[in-house]
Amino acid sequence: MRALDQVRRILADAGLQAGIVVRDLDDGGTAVLDPARQFPCASLVKVPLALATLLRVHRGELAADQVVVVEPPAARSDTGLGRFRHPVRIAVEDLLELAVTVSDNVAADALFALTPPGAVDAELRALGVRGVAVRHRLADLADTPALRVERPYGHLLASRSGTPGDGHALEQFDVGRANAGSAEGFADLLTHLWRPTAVPAAVAERVRDLLGGNVFGQRLAPDLRTDASRWSSKTGTLLTLRHEAGVLEHADGTTIAVVVLSASTVAATHQPEAEAALGRCARVLHDALLDEGFSAPGGGRPG
DSSP states (O other), X not given: OHHHHHHHHHHHHTTXXXXXXXXETTTOOEEEESTTOXXXXXXXXXXXXXXXHHHHHHTTSSOTTOEEEEOOOSSOOXXXXXXXXXXXXXXXXXXXXXXXXXXXXXXXXXHHHHSOHHHHHHHHHHHTOOSXXXXXXXXXXXXXXXXXXXXXXXXXXXXXXXXXXXXXXXXXXXXXXXXXXXXXHHHHHHHHHHSOSSSOHHHHHHHHHHHHTOOOXXXXXXXXXXXXXXXXXXXXXXXXXXXXXXXXXXXXXXXXXXXXXXXXXXXXXXXXXXXXXXXHHHHHHHHHXXXXXXXXXXXXOOO
């Protein structure tokens, strides 16, 4: 498949390794590259966290308007409650808004205090989603000296300290210990949200609404979103990791899940070429799926 060759060239030129799934949610056709490869999922873990929280609200185990007191974090972060200097009283549903739309780690950990990682993981297992593992809170991502050192040393360690078996010197980058997932696993999760059968319709709709409010549009959106489509997604970024998982809904009703998980071999914080490359790869496989019709029963898998 020429599209896959083009994608591999784009990734190689940008110093990226990636797992990609582009899936038509109605006919099951797929265009993929290394779909089962596991990556630490960074803030993509907030999607199963939101789903698990809302499932508990639906079952009456939590209340959407339940008020939680969130103390200011010991170390300030870039977004949301991580910038606050005083305790905050905030409802569970508003914590969800912050955790998903502006990727607020402090809000996410307040939700993890109500629904621990193991409980979130159990919800995924109950749905049959096997390609995503939830193991720890977001605060654990920063609980290592390597992630607190001056740039670019943390990025250098992240890009150079992997093992052939996907282990890593940094626990947060070791797929056997970190929150981790594959492009295929996150595509399965998105399928449950956009074509719900096991997930209550109202819960799936609320998670879709949250993903539609994502404010980070620098990665895949420039190559996918148009005036005749709606792009709803969640990004995940940590040192050399750059991910995005979302669904593109076209005006004609065609609905395409797009999941791109990636790790860079370049030890740099700002990599605009990497961001652009991931968007180009997503677009190439999206167009190949629609133009070449990989729609075999059960989902075609080119390449």
